[in-house]
Amino acid sequence: MWMYLGLLAALFLGLHNLCKKHAVQNNEVFPVLLGTISSGFLLLLPFFIGSIYFPEFTKQLGFYITRIPWKTHGFIFIKSMMMAASWVLAYQALKYLPITIVTPIRSAGPFFTFIGAILIYNEQPNVLQWLGFFLIIFSVLLYSKIGKKEGIHFKSNKWVFAIIAATFLGASSGLYDKFLIQNLTLNPQTLQFWFCWYTVLILLVILSVRWFPYAEKRKAFKWRWTIIAVGVLLQTADYFYFKALQDPEALIMLLSAIKRSQILIAVVVGGLVFKEKNKRKKLVPLMGIMIGVFLILYS
Template identity: 80%
Template sequence: MYLGLLSALFLGLHNLCKKHAVQGNEVFPVLLGTISSGFLLILPLYIGSLLYPEYMSEIQLYITVIPWETHGFIFIKSAMMAASWILAYEALKHLPITIVAPIRSAGPFFTFIGAITIYQEKPNFWQWIGFFLIIFSVLLYSRIGKKEGIYFKRNKWIFAIIGATFLGASSGLYDKFLIQNLILNPQTLQFWFCFYTVLILLVILTVTWFLKAEKRNVFKWRWSIPVVGVLLIVADYFYFKALQDPEALIMLLSAIKRSQIIIAVVIGGLIFKEQNKRKKLVPLVGIMCGVFLILYS
């Protein structure tokens, strides 16, 4: 649970920097910049594992050699997350962070359903209450969104962030399989995941961005782009370390990670001067109560 909370802290900071990076900017090169910076951060571990395997094993940062079949499984995760991030970054570019972050917080509901059906995790009464409280709070956000001219039924960016949330939750369920069934350590999964995601994004950018001068001229480099990648690597490392525990419940970890919403809504609302901050605190409290009930249970 503590590793999950550490992951949530860095994810909250990651979301603030992500909003700064994509605001009024080209999404695809920003996404490539963030993932590439995370890849460059972890690349020395791979080089160290090739040159000094014993030392890297001693400090528990050794990147293991994996079979081609496992590479295929990791590539599937990269494709899922690339699609999720593209949708999420586009939505974040066009919607307030105080709307996007709470919808993303509904991810534990999808994870919850998957955890029950796939991994046979058994929630108790309070966990049921907590999850439905999170979903009800997200519905409240839709009513507040209308006051900002954001109609959930007609806004394509709302559907984009819902799609991103579903894909992200699916990837979260898949993480448990990769970590526990394929026995991957966090740094091995992170390195190859970043490697394949960069390759996927390079193919997409070759078609949609590199060859179009008008789009290249719109792109603005910002300090927050590499910071996003670094914060994501740190957050995922703590999350994967938590998943290494064979008794870790993916639905609980997923819900604990949603406590990042405090940073996104409270601090993000102030930094980006967004509307209806006080009204958004009501469903925010609902979401946090839902997370608390899951932890309490």
């Protein structure tokens, strides 16, 4: 069951990436990021209020937000710092790189997760899972050659390094999620609510230095409906992902790889919507990623 929950998370992440590309295109990155996280927080806020004043009803809905000790708040704050840094880097890179290049690089996240899953959690995939995993990684590497044809040289483009750093931080956060969900026994909505709250606070600090003092940047910001859509889709994807992680048998390295099937939406639909180049050539490594996901599911 946890594998199929991972696929649902991938579906909403793919839609989330499309909306995110539209939200940041020719726009100020930091307020867009704050708007997306704030919209996710506002989506969860009624459940937090309901958990205080109508606990039984909220429990029946399955969205009860539990009270947690301050130590647990500290652990969630660490996750917020990791993801805030990852998102700032990723959003900046997405502003200057095609979505059909950014998303495949982000798809290398399972490689970092793979190393951590073996070293930290002692996860042991079977032969088919190994094949599927490395097929995904190999397919992602093919995108770097295609990217050069679009004038994007991976060795000298600073935004490529930014998206790689963002991917590493995101993968580290993914490993940390398993600790938060399974070791601290946090339910998805509790983790999501407090994570959003602390991330909003962190982003407000960043914007107070990098955006609020500058009138030109404030005027350059354009409000778009996709800013709200990004936040809602992200929280929906995270909910299914965290539900999958609640299963004691869930392997974080495989969940991370399954989530990368979001690339199907990003490359096919995104390539058509944003009219990016070399869509047909990008279908070759795309098929490799999809076959890798299939091998993991089939196993």
